[in-house]
Amino acid sequence: MANITFDSLKKDISSRIFAPVYLLMGDEAYFIDQLTELLLEKVLTETEKDFNLLTFYGVDSDVNAIVAAARRFPMMAEYQLIVVKEAQELSKFDLLDSYVKNPLKSTVLVINYKHGTVDKRKAVIKHIEKNGGVVFESKKWYENQVPSFIKNYFSERMIRIDEKSAQMITDFVGNDISKLIQQLQKLEVSLPEGSNTVTSELIEKNVGISKDYNNFELLKAIAEKNILKANTIVDYFSKNQKDNPSIVTLSVLFNYFSNLLECFWLPQKNEQNVMSALNLKSSFFARDYMTGLRNYNAVKVMEIITYLRIFDGKSKGIDNHSASSGELLKELVYKIMH
DSSP states (O other): OOOOOHHHHHHHHHTTOOOSEEEEEESOHHHHHHHHHHHHHHSSOHHHHHHHEEEEEGGGOOHHHHHHHHTSOOSSSSOEEEEEESGGGOTTGGGGHHHHTSOOTTEEEEEEEESBOOOTTSHHHHHHHHTTOEEEEOOOOOGGGHHHHHHHHHHHTTOEEOHHHHHHHHHHHOSOHHHHHHHHHHHHHHSOTTOOEEOHHHHHHHTOOOSSSSHHHHHHHHHHTOHHHHHHHHHHHHHOTTTSOHHHHHHHHHHHHHHHHHHTTOSSOOHHHHHHHHTOSOHHHHHHHHHHHHHOOHHHHHHHHHHHHHHHHHHTTTTOSSOOHHHHHHHHHHHHHO
16 A cells, blocks of 8 residues: 555645545544545535535445445536545445446545544455555554644744643643644644744643643653652642543653663664664654663663553552552652662
């Protein structure tokens, strides 16, 4: 399957270079929705939509009706646009193959298949690709991809954001792009008049993340072995557990120490090699690993990873009958730093 990206599709659609069939599938709904909205905007004018736009819903649509509609010719327009939403609920999905192996160039058929993928070995996939169509898989992102997305989102709007602030948002929202966009839009409209910079203070005020007490600052304190700062943040977390769920803190710490362990096997432990080994986009993120390499050794890091696994179990009630998540986190951070 060709490596088709969201950006390349967006560029082609914006330039009115259309494929006869788009199968947009995967677990990340945001990109599927964005491409569908762009096609709705670009394929037809508002006047043309009256006669040439059809929308089907998989849960109550018949494949034969979709195929029959796709084989019609547009009325007073270059294209007709057919959008099939919730295609994962479509009964006898494979019957679409009868159309996609010989699609009309005057029809743009958009198939939205969310929360999963079509088996790539199926004939319908092969025929879409063979006949000039597009198969796009919208995958859930890893959290380390999110800060770059945040920076690009703001950059396109001529807004600046620093690495720390982007990571703060990532730690708070995670890799749910739809929820992330809501927070970014909130920050965009909250910018003071005349300002084009998203700051940690703006985030604290409008998103609800403390600029001083967050997972980013906790990780930095642990890497530096700044016991006082780490304990202060953990104490804050224990008093504000709703806004600082332990599962998120665990994920941040596990990711850091797993990566740090990998760094110990590098022949040359410098910033550039760390960035390359961990596929980091910025030296900003490599600094915490360089600090960690100075303050911890490989044996200790392996112990820490064991502590993290035990903490995960206890937070789920395994061998834990009374300790709160705040108490467990205090114990964990103590063991990490001593």
